Amino acid sequence: MTSEVSKGLTRSIELYQDRSSRVKELRAEGKKVMGYLCIYPVLEMMTALDIVPYRIFxxxxxxxxxxxxxxxxxxxxxxxxxxxxxxxxKYDFLDGIVTSHICDVGSTLSSIWIYALKPPFSHHIDMPHTLHETALAQEKGLLEDYKKALEGLSGKEMTSEALEAAIRVHNEQRALVRELYELKKLNPPLISGAETIQVIKAIESIPVDEGNQLLREVISEVKERSNGPQKKSSRLLVWGSIIDDTAMMEMIEGLDANVVMDDTCVGSRPYFDDVEITDDPLDGLAYHYLVDIKCSRTFRVNNYMDVHKDYMKDLEIRFSYLKDYADEWKADGVIMESVRYCDTHGYDVPGIRDYLDSIGLPSVYLEHDYTEGALAPLRTRVQGFLEIIG
Amino acid sequence: MTQETKPRALNRLKSMYALRAEVDRMYEGGVEASEEGKPVAWVMLEGWSNAILNAMGVKTVFPENYSSLCAAQGMAEPFMERSEAEGWPSHLCGYARASVGYSARMVDVGGKIPPEAPGGGMPKPTLLVASGETCDARFKWFQSLGRFFDAPVWTLESPSPGIRERLSSETYERNVQFLIKELKAFVAFLENLLGKKMDWDMLEFTGGGTNEINRLRWEINELRKSRPGPMHTRDFWSVMTAALFRGAADPEVIIEGHQKMYDEVTERVEKGIAGINRPEKYRMSFEGLPPWHTLGFLDQLAERGWNFVIESAYRPMRPRTVDLSMYDDPMERYVRRRYRSLEESLQEDYEPDEVEAIKNEIIRDGTSSRLGLKHISDYQVDGVVLHVLLTCRATSAGLNLLQRKILDVLKVPSLVIEGDIIDASAFNAAEALRKAEAFEETMDHYRKVRKELGMPW
Structure with missing residues (x-):
């Protein structure tokens, strides 16, 4: 580790700004560092073989x-x-890449990456799309393939004990992230939406045990600090596709609003459910990654064998966790955001709006092209939205 | 003095018209079934559900095809505008947006077919069968239609492993078992919905008809390798609909239509007749989905001697004979008859030494630069048109990589044209034609390059 190690939020900001600094040190010490895209390439299985997962942004x-x-x-x-x-x-230091069927473009990107960059190791997890019983069995089979591939790379066997230990340490990280989010329930929240992205991005750039230590430091520091976010008129929940930069949150929080909760993948989404420890650890992992994580990439219905359709009940099954978030974090409104051309999130927008309308929670949909320039016009729209809900 | 009339640029196959008419009958059949109180399914095109649904007496119609029909008749735009008004983002699939608008209009008129619907329209669905095959839109879109219909949605899983993973025999066998179980669950769902049992003998019939249609389509495509190319891609697209989106049309009628087409194309090959009424200056491939709203653009290219002899989308699979004697379970027979491994596909398509080289590349690099290019060399194509679609990620995301591979490996250049399947406003035909004119010099250049390298065309 670097000789002078900063802590807590300062360390988060450093890692946010120079993400690869730590893993490059570890690689120099002989560790393998594995790039992964999106939140589905089962990090526990890398950790179990002492491979450092490093998320690609x-x-x-x-x-x-x-x-x-x-x-x-x-x-x-x-x-x-x-x-x-x-x-x-800029990702040449990686020992390989693991991808999954997150979406059509994500899968194609996997092929292009392999063709153009020729990583030393690559593996693609062809995740099913549904929560059918058959899909869960298929997901477990895919994880068995993944296990073999990682064992081949590391030259080590992934024992059940090692995998269970890895699940526990990743569950600890999930619990710590949830503890951090508890601090956003206060008014004003003790940590801003922008700072949250910095912390999450930081822990996705270092080994899980170091991430857990960083989270403990951040939680401790945030609880004690007096220079946290100011109280604003509106408390917002942000739902949508990836936000891996603070710029959008800073734009929103620069107005009269606190972002107190999110359902995004550099946010709460990968951390709000634990992996159950099962007799065969792959069962718990398959269930968690296919069922627990609520991303638009997966087809969810109330009961897939039910021949009767009830639209509102269906929406409730799919999106009632957003109501829980809004209630618990006392959000006044929802910003639905999506990077342009994200089809999976785009198709969910009308349904989520119907659901939020049904529970009386106002919402606005923002689409952006992942550039700084796109934020200026969005600022006007958020401002208008805040005036409506204010 | 009589004035000679220059023949139209395209030389359409006479046998095409009867098959194209079957598409109208497919939609008429859906409406009739609905009026008689019979179940009607809105279905995504994939290889599995149609034969099962038809075997259970369910009429099938295809919204993606219906959207292209709307586009071809200039009727898609109002439906797409309605989709945006309903809150669906404008970058989503043109097929989907047109059908969202259509569905909203159905609600306006009390669940009936909107009076402005072209082609007789699609009746209100009893169920929607979505698919995990090809693209995410195909299940997200149908799920989002829940706002308009109380019909249940079944999403049919379809495995699509990475290239290296596809080489594994274990992966193949697992996927076979996955498909069998998934399709059996689908049948159980249908039996519950319809209150009747699956007719497995009927599945042998409906599934078998599909196989025969595929075989004839394959044989016709093999004939298209001839010089000059005897069948233009517009004919292929016109009849593709009857073969793939055939709903509950009688397979025998479709088979007969394709047999006649095979005979006509054979005759053209024997007599050296081309699919265009101009000298074949350039043999072309069309990669991606067509601009259904402006297919006449290809006629303008035909005027310049561009003969589209092959295309990437909707191609038939090589027919195969599988020994099913050891399998009694009808669903297992159904799956094993169709689902093939990458190993098998390579063995069928390439010479043995090529197979080994490709497999070694895949094992070493995770992919092979030769995959996906075979039709370009088999049909001795001079140039490729890549249609980058504003609203389709699945067919567009990999096109630039394909462009690189085709040029690197086969020394065949590509012309990139941006547009859309449904949204005519995304396509600038005049600009595309200007680019096409300039592209001819590039094709001429690479002809020389291939000659210098001793390539066969």
């Missing part, structure tokens, strides 16, 4: 110049940015 501030020659512009600008950065050599 884009860079909203870096113009896309290289990715155009591999992927047309009419595709997810976040994933294009990830590819662009990869093509510019």
């Amino acid at each position: 884009g860079d909203l501030h870096e113009p896309v110049t290289e990715a155009d020659s591999y992927m047309p512009a009419v595709n997810c600008p976040f994933l294009r940015s990830c590819l662009d950065i990869g093509l510019k050599g």
